[in-house]
Amino acid sequence: MYTRQIKPAHQLSPYIAHFWLWDQNHTFALPDMLPGTGVEMLFNFGDALIIQTNQQSRLRSNDCIVICPRKSLIQIQPTGITKTLSIRFRSAGFFTLFGLPLTELSDQISPTSHLLPSNLLIQLVESKSDIAKVTLLEQWLLQQMVKIKNQDSALQWAIDKIYYQYHNDSINEVKNQLKCSERTFQRKFKIFTGVDAKYFERTARFQSALKTLLAAHSNQYITVAFDHGYYDQPHFIKDFKYYTQATPSEYLTERNFSLNYYTTT
Known part of the structure; x- marks a missing residue:
């Protein structure tokens, strides 16, 4: 098992706590995601993950979701090789960057197709290293910062x-x-x-x-x-x-x- 936290670029630190990498070659359950105060954007580059909260859903390989646990405990069960990369947003960071009220996201498993640029996920999948993936995400988020109005x-x-x-x-x-x-x-x-x-x-x-x-x-x-x-x-x-x-x-x-x-x- 390999895990790693990567701190974001200085300009992003008011919005993002860290990038989180998780890599394992067995099907042991991942830790429970407890009710919290932040938001997780979870990218899956391994085999499919089964996500259990109020209802069961499946995160396919090379796909991404937003998780906003507030009153629900979320369990993630691998089906094979686990390779995930997540952006852990600070408490006020996600709404500030994307303008989506968290009242609409709380305790939901939400798709990201309306948030991610059309080619970003493809670029992430094709990137050869974790650091290259993080760099791509930082570039996208820095561009997102430019769009912020009326903070x-x-x-x-x-x-x-x-x-x-x-x-x-x-x-x-x-x-x-x-x-x-x-x-x-x-x-x-x-x-x-x-x-x-x-x-x-x-x-x-x-x-x-x-x-x-x-x-x-x-x-x-x-x-x-x-x-x-x-x-x-x-x-x-x-x-x-x-x-x-x-x-x-x-x-x-x-x-x-x-x-x-x-x-x-």
Whole structure:
């Protein structure tokens, strides 16, 4: 198994967290894609993948989809050789670049035929290396940036602010600084992220806590939970079961320590 994260060009970093490569020659299941805050554009250059969420779908070889998990856990099952490349967009990045409201994409498996230039997928398939593929995607995304109009930079700032804070007053602080009504704030927030601010904050807090535990190969979660704003153990366990469909002791095992979407080698 080979995995790799590649950081985007500096100009793209406000919109994209990283490019993600996954390569394996067996049919072991890939890690579950948990409810999150970003958007994944997934290119499949291996054998077909079976994607299970609210309904089952199939991602054919040399095809691409957009995945926006918010309240659904997504499972991906290989049928043979796995070779994927994905663009992991930041929370406000996808809507900013493409103008598609995430309220229309949340918990859906969406085609990309209306987003990709007609010849881009062909060029990606014919590229000889992963780096060449990433370079092509960066060139396309940089061109997409030129088309951006009327960016709501204040709301992008607000989304990042809430994402990186773990206390209960962060949303109120942001709303006070934006000086907009509750209705306007929530309407715009949902367009950018697909969910209301409170649920987004809850998801971001859990993501950060889980990433910390997986990176440390640790099942000692109490201190990490408190550091991320959870007020007691039952509070953290409740969220853990909601997002992973397992308890911390069931999920924080050697398999998930070595097989997760935070793995970088």
